[in-house]
Amino acid sequence: MNAPHSPRARLTALAALALGLAAPTAFAQAWPTKPISLVVPFPPGGSSDVLARALTDRLGQSLGQAVIVESRPGAGATLGADYVSKAKADGYTLLMGAVHHTIATSVYRKLPYDFEKSFAPITTVALVPNVLVVNAKSTATDVKGVVALAKAAPGKFSYGSNGNGTVQHLIGTQFAGLTGVDLLHVPYKGSAPLTTDLLGGQIDMSFDTLTPVVQHIKAGKLRAVAVTTAKRSSTLPDVPTLAESGMKEFDQGTWFGIMAPAGTPKEVVTRLNTELVKIIQSPDFRKRMEEIGAEPIGNTPAEMEAQIRNDTAKYARLVKEAKVSID
Numbered sequence: 001m002n003a004p005h006s007p008r009a010r011l012t013a014l015a016a017l018a019l020g021l022a023a024p025t026a027f028a029q030a031w032p033t034k035p036i037s038l039v040v041p042f043p044p045g046g047s048s049d050v051l052a053r054a055l056t057d058r059l060g061q062s063l064g065q066a067v068i069v070e071s072r073p074g075a076g077a078t079l080g081a082d083y084v085s086k087a088k089a090d091g092y093t094l095l096m097g098a099v100h101h102t103i104a105t106s107v108y109r110k111l112p113y114d115f116e117k118s119f120a121p122i123t124t125v126a127l128v129p130n131v132l133v134v135n136a137k138s139t140a141t142d143v144k145g146v147v148a149l150a151k152a153a154p155g156k157f158s159y160g161s162n163g164n165g166t167v168q169h170l171i172g173t174q175f176a177g178l179t180g181v182d183l184l185h186v187p188y189k190g191s192a193p194l195t196t197d198l199l200g201g202q203i204d205m206s207f208d209t210l211t212p213v214v215q216h217i218k219a220g221k222l223r224a225v226a227v228t229t230a231k232r233s234s235t236l237p238d239v240p241t242l243a244e245s246g247m248k249e250f251d252q253g254t255w256f257g258i259m260a261p262a263g264t265p266k267e268v269v270t271r272l273n274t275e276l277v278k279i280i281q282s283p284d285f286r287k288r289m290e291e292i293g294a295e296p297i298g299n300t301p302a303e304m305e306a307q308i309r310n311d312t313a314k315y316a317r318l319v320k321e322a323k324v325s326i327d
Contacts, residue, residue, distance in 0.1 A: 041080025045192030089263035107165030210293035
């Protein structure tokens with residue numbers, strides 16, 4: 001038996017330490033050896049789903065393994081986030097995170113995860129403007145017209161959102177507060193059922209992201225009244241912003257980004273960031289983003305982390321002002 005401080009014991013300890021230090025690098029070099037799951041916390045058809053599918057084929061080719069979109073909607077995108085937060089931190093389960101998750105931190109009284117601590121940010125894929133949209137049969141052609149209709153039917157003029165505590169919900173509460181109207185909030189599980197009801201006249205308007213409604217706007221079935229971001233959308237350059245329509249400094253949009261469970265090897269996060277940014281900055285991906293009204297980003301993990309931190313603080317203030325809470 002070796003003495004604790006014998007040369008052989010020291011060599012054995014050093015060898016074990018070297019193997020331990022090399023293990024993450026070896027894992028990263030071998031990764032991926034099987035398909036990767038990208039969890040989308042909203043139903044198919046919405047911006048997050050469209051963005052995910054625009055990425056997965058290209059990412060799969062870059063990594064040499066299939067990247068499969070897995071839909072896990074519900075509870076304002078928190079069910080999918082909870083699932084990924086509990087997944088093994090090995091790079092094989094990823095989340096299409098969104099600004100909604102920074103809002104949920106303040107809206108939900110109890111969340112089974114901590115959005116700032118339970119995930120490793122990889123990169124923000126894109127920012128998608130939200131847009132105030134009404135059915136083409138509506139008499140409202142501008143914000144003043146929408147406000148007039150809402151004031152004529154207090155508590156009955158409705159707007160749909162992707163769920164309680166989502167950015168669409170908070171945009172609605174801000175809009176109501178700034179214009180002095182009493183709106184009826186109708187939460188949905190995602191953009192697809194929301195858009196279906198807007199087209200069918202079951203709800204009066206929405207503040208959804210541009211992606212799921214742009215084709216209906218261009219087809220003349222829906223009317224875009226105003227975008228919610230500070231700048232006009234290049235996809236709808238003739239549509240004014242809410243700020244231009246009298247709501248000074250109104251600036252809300254929806255970003256989407258890729259995240260992994262906290263503890264995922266740094267080398268894997270770096271590899272994913274490198275491959276994803278290449279895709280996001282490629283001409284064909286940028287062209288696809290223009291088609292759906294999205295602004296491609298592709299930042300660093302540190303920049304995405306700062307974005308999450310800043311938005312969490314920002315929406316905490318808005319949630320408190322709007323007095324929105326969910327058990």
